Amino acid sequence: MKFELLSLSICPYVQRSVITLKHKKVPFTFKDVDIMNPPEWFLKVSPLGKVPVLIVDEKTAIFESAVINEFLDEVTEPRLMATDPLQKAFERAWIEYASELLGQLYGVSVETDRAALAPLKTELFETLQKLEAVVKGPYFRGSTFSLVDTSFAPLFVRLEILGALWADSAWAQMPKVRKWAESLIAFPAVRDSVTATFKQDYLGYLKKNESAILAV
Numbered sequence: 001m002k003f004e005l006l007s008l009s010i011c012p013y014v015q016r017s018v019i020t021l022k023h024k025k026v027p028f029t030f031k032d033v034d035i036m037n038p039p040e041w042f043l044k045v046s047p048l049g050k051v052p053v054l055i056v057d058e059k060t061a062i063f064e065s066a067v068i069n070e071f072l073d074e075v076t077e078p079r080l081m082a083t084d085p086l087q088k089a090f091e092r093a094w095i096e097y098a099s100e101l102l103g104q105l106y107g108v109s110v111e112t113d114r115a116a117l118a119p120l121k122t123e124l125f126e127t128l129q130k131l132e133a134v135v136k137g138p139y140f141r142g143s144t145f146s147l148v149d150t151s152f153a154p155l156f157v158r159l160e161i162l163g164a165l166w167a168d169s170a171w172a173q174m175p176k177v178r179k180w181a182e183s184l185i186a187f188p189a190v191r192d193s194v195t196a197t198f199k200q201d202y203l204g205y206l207k208k209n210e211s212a213i214l215a216v
């Protein structure tokens with residue numbers, strides 16, 4: 001099969017699929033999309049106007065990062081999703097939870113008002129804290145890397161870059177989550193999933209937005 005990923009370099013949802021593809025050493029190509037001025041051809045294949053979209057064999061468009069990842073996992077080795085139905089449902093539920101957290105991180109990262117930032121930050125850490133009872137380490141389910149890891153890794157990569165969040169005292173209450181985050185940041189496919197200028201691009205985007213998190 002031939003895979004093309006419609007992308008945006010700083011998008012965490014795109015990064016989920018890149019991690020999956022890199023970990024599986026599956027060849028693919030990128031096509032960057034100007035998401036602020038989406039071209040007609042893009043809106044035809046992405047009904048919600050969002051990236052990522054995976055174009056398979058130049059004809060079928062799959063959208064939604066969790067769906068793209070499950071599809072990639074079913075057609076390429078090694079399998080990252082559980083096969084037992086109960087474990088699979090459990091892992092899907094936590095992938096959904098990662099999407100909620102990415103939404104919260106987005107809210108924190110684009111907030112321009114410092115006073116409004118505090119409750120958003122508290123909410124983000126309270127959501128993260130709930131993982132402490134679930135994560136086994138060094139990866140989500142224990143010794144094997146899974147699609148749950150690919151879905152959380154983009155969150156941790158961004159938290160590390162946002163120094164104020166990475167140094168927050170809330171981490172003291174969740175040592176397992178912190179160790180898991182560190183394992184994922186160091187994971188080869190995660191390191192390879194961003195461009196050399198990613199940190200600069202991400203911080204540049206937040207600076208242009210006048211994000212309050214940069215001044216904390």
Ligand SMILES: N[C@@H](CCC(=O)N[C@@H](CS)C(=O)NCC(=O)O)C(=O)O
Nearest residue numbers: 011012013049050051052064065066
């Ligand atoms: N639920 C989607 C979320 C994707 C998403 O929000 N992508 C952002 C970029 S990071 C986007 O394309 N936004 C454009 C828009 O909302 O118009 C997924 O998991 O793939």
